[in-house]
Amino acid sequence: xxxxxxxxxxxxxxxxxxxxxxxxxxxxxxxxxxxxxxxxxxxxxxxxxxxxxxxxxxxxxxxxxxxxxxxxxxxxxxxxxxxxxxxxxxxxxxxxxxxxxxxxxxxxxxxxxxxxxxxxxxxxxxxxxxxxxxxxxxxxxxxxxxxxxxxxxxxxxxxxxxxxxxxxxxxxxxxxxxxxxxxxxxxxxxxxx
Amino acid sequence: xxxxxxxxxxxxxxxxxxxxxxxxxxxxxxxxxxxxxxxxxxxxxxxxxxxxxxxxxxxxxxxxxxxxxxxxxxxxxxxxxxxxxxxxxxxxxxxxxxxxxxxxxxxxxxxxxxxxxxxxxxxxxxxxxxxxxxxxxxxxxxxxxxxxxxxxxxxxxxxxxxxxxxxxxxxxxxxxxxxxxxxxxxxxxxxxxxxxxxxxxxxxxxxxxxxxxxxxxxxxxxxxxxxxxxxxxxxxxxxxxxxxxxxxxxxxxxxxxxxxxxxxxxxxxxxxxxxxxxxxxxxxxxxxxxxxxxxxxxxxxxxxxxxxxxxxxxxxxxxxxxxxxxxxxxxxxxxxxxxxxxxxxxxxxxxxxxxxxxxxxxxxxxxxxxxxxxxxxxxxxxxxxxxxxxxxxxxxxxxxxxxxxxxxxxxxxxxxxxxxxxxxxxxxxxxxxxxxxxxxxxxxxxxxx
Numbered sequence: 001x002x003x004x005x006x007x008x009x010x011x012x013x014x015x016x017x018x019x020x021x022x023x024x025x026x027x028x029x030x031x032x033x034x035x036x037x038x039x040x041x042x043x044x045x046x047x048x049x050x051x052x053x054x055x056x057x058x059x060x061x062x063x064x065x066x067x068x069x070x071x072x073x074x075x076x077x078x079x080x081x082x083x084x085x086x087x088x089x090x091x092x093x094x095x096x097x098x099x100x101x102x103x104x105x106x107x108x109x110x111x112x113x114x115x116x117x118x119x120x121x122x123x124x125x126x127x128x129x130x131x132x133x134x135x136x137x138x139x140x141x142x143x144x145x146x147x148x149x150x151x152x153x154x155x156x157x158x159x160x161x162x163x164x165x166x167x168x169x170x171x172x173x174x175x176x177x178x179x180x181x182x183x184x185x186x187x188x189x190x191x192x193x
Numbered sequence: 194x195x196x197x198x199x200x201x202x203x204x205x206x207x208x209x210x211x212x213x214x215x216x217x218x219x220x221x222x223x224x225x226x227x228x229x230x231x232x233x234x235x236x237x238x239x240x241x242x243x244x245x246x247x248x249x250x251x252x253x254x255x256x257x258x259x260x261x262x263x264x265x266x267x268x269x270x271x272x273x274x275x276x277x278x279x280x281x282x283x284x285x286x287x288x289x290x291x292x293x294x295x296x297x298x299x300x301x302x303x304x305x306x307x308x309x310x311x312x313x314x315x316x317x318x319x320x321x322x323x324x325x326x327x328x329x330x331x332x333x334x335x336x337x338x339x340x341x342x343x344x345x346x347x348x349x350x351x352x353x354x355x356x357x358x359x360x361x362x363x364x365x366x367x368x369x370x371x372x373x374x375x376x377x378x379x380x381x382x383x384x385x386x387x388x389x390x391x392x393x394x395x396x397x398x399x400x401x402x403x404x405x406x407x408x409x410x411x412x413x414x415x416x417x418x419x420x421x422x423x424x425x426x427x428x429x430x431x432x433x434x435x436x437x438x439x440x441x442x443x444x445x446x447x448x449x450x451x452x453x454x455x456x457x458x459x460x461x462x463x464x465x466x467x468x469x470x471x472x473x474x475x476x477x478x479x480x481x482x483x484x485x486x487x488x489x490x491x492x493x494x495x496x497x498x499x500x501x502x503x504x505x506x507x508x509x510x511x512x513x514x515x516x517x518x519x520x521x522x523x524x525x526x527x528x529x530x531x532x533x534x535x536x537x538x539x540x541x542x543x544x545x546x547x548x549x550x551x552x553x554x555x556x557x558x559x560x561x562x563x564x565x566x567x568x569x570x571x572x573x574x575x576x577x578x579x580x581x582x583x584x585x586x587x588x589x590x591x592x593x594x595x596x597x598x599x600x601x602x603x604x605x606x607x608x609x610x611x612x613x614x615x616x617x618x619x620x621x622x623x624x625x626x627x628x629x630x631x632x633x634x635x636x637x638x639x640x641x642x
Contacts, residue, residue, distance in 0.1 A: 012614060135246075135247075136246070136247040136618075137246065138245065138246045138247060138257060138258070138259055138260065138279075139260065139279075140259065140260050140261055140275075140279060141278040141279055141282075142278060142279060142282050143247075143257070143279065143282050143283065143286065145616070167616055168616050169616075
């Protein structure tokens with residue numbers, strides 16, 4: 001008989017959802033990190049694009065590069081289409097959700113869902129994972145925690161959450177679940193050999 | 194007696210491992226001894242080639258290698274406000290109570306102290322070198338130092354001469370400056386197990402062969418000593434632009450069998466070179482404090498040194514022979530040293546050094562400075578600005594403007610990313626780490642539950 005464990009909590013803009021199916025054949029563990037929309041960021045971005053477009057247009061007009069109305073309208077169309085392209089590419093990059101699906105003795109699936117509806121998935125077999133690690137990443141302006149996987153025979157670490165920076169309180173349960181899955185995966189591997 | 198409170202200290206400098214030198218050693222040994230006393234120490238420095246991010250060293254010492262590229266002589270590019278976000282993040286996530294900056298020549302140190310003061314933290318500054326007053330570089334450096342030290346809580350210098358120099362350069366009131374000399378790791382610098390025979394006297398020189406370290410004096414002194422004393426040999430370790438002059442001197446006076454040039458000696462091998470000699474020769478033209486002669490004395494060598502800077506304060510009179518930085522005076526001093534050499538007992542010298550200098554003592558004295566700093570009252574922005582105005586007619590107003598902009602930038606950052614959004618890092622203790630006996634054993638899981 002299937003039994004489901006469901007856990008959810010929020011911190012700031014991030015929401016953590018844990019969905020575990022404990023039924024046969026094996027428990028499938030899914031962890032979601034959802035980021036809420038930030039209206040402040042969107043408005044700042046739109047205002048910035050509008051101001052830049054206006055500045056470019058008025059700059060070109062005031063410097064008399066465009067004398068006739070025809071030239072001005074072409075310039076206006078060009079700048080407008082450039083702005084639209086920028087807005088579209090920015091919207092396309094906005095992430096809605098990142099998920100980790102742990103399939104015991106099989107592998108781990110990493111999934112990124114964008115607001116445009118596009119989903120990118122990456123599967124890692126359990127035998128390739130050496131260990132999940134919690135790392136502190138230092139950038140020139142900030143420092144944050146990240147969860148990564150050490151992959152056998154690879155030099156680079158594989159980031160579990162490529163776009164989002166969730167807080168450590170959300171990363172720890174996922175890290176524990178990954179550690180448990182790796183350990184049981186090794187145990188099963190030994191038996192099958 | 195009330196329990197001593199434990200501090201959480203951030204050491205900031207551009208100079209740290211994997212780079213090697215006096216300041217780097219000082220920060221490392223001081224941090225280790227402070228950790229032994231129960232405090233928490235975090236070090237912040239810039240990234241070295243591909244060493245970037247967080248590293249843990251012995252004893253749980255956490256080091257942040259912040260990815261700001263060095264631009265000139267190991268110093269980070271001074272952007273005034275560029276380092277404020279990362280410094281604020283580190284100060285909040287590690288729950289730092291006090292910031293300790295090292296070395297006047299480090300731009301990262303000056304910026305960190307400025308931002309820490311803006312955010313209301315107490316700061317301590319340690320000056321490790323003597324600087325001049327006359328040339329253009331020194332004048333600008335002293336102005337920057339005046340700015341940083343106008344609002345520092347306490348300052349530490351490594352010798353009384355260095356204190357005088359710092360007070361004159363920065364206009365700091367002398368009551369705020371403590372003198373804590375450097376120390377030496379006597380466990381690493383032990384004398385030779387067997388006493389060397391006095392038939393042939395070996396004089397050891399280990400220093401960077403640059404103008405400041407008196408390499409030109411060596412060129413004059415060595416041939417004269419070799420002429421006067423036929424049983425004397427020299428061993429010269431170290432490298433630098435003046436090496437060529439020493440090689441020429443060797444050729445000119447045919448001293449190839451009496452002067453050995455070893456080239457650059459890694460610090461781990463310094464002790465093995467020192468114990469092959471009887472006398473250590475230091476010919477520096479300027480020195481705030483000379484750790485090299487401490488290392489030599491710890492290995493049981495009699496020291497001959499120039500009487501400059503803080504050198505006379507370092508060793509007792511019976512362990513050192515001082516001379517003016519003049520070739521004739523130095524030759525006379527070496528002659529005197531050779532005469533008193535039979536009275537020297539290396540083991541006894543080493544034992545005396547163990548009692549005189551120890552990093553644990555330095556850490557205890559630094560702890561007193563920290564306690565003093567944390568007891569000082571906090572000031573608001575206006576009170577702090579009034580300290581910058583006396584720095585100069587134009588400079589004072591410029592400094593005030595810089596601090597006001599820094600304050601506004603900090604407030605803006607607080608709006609963009611409030612303090613509560615920066616996660617605090619749980620303390621990670623090592624299994625055999627000496628901790629406060631009253632605290633229960635805890636590990637990272639307990640902090641994160």
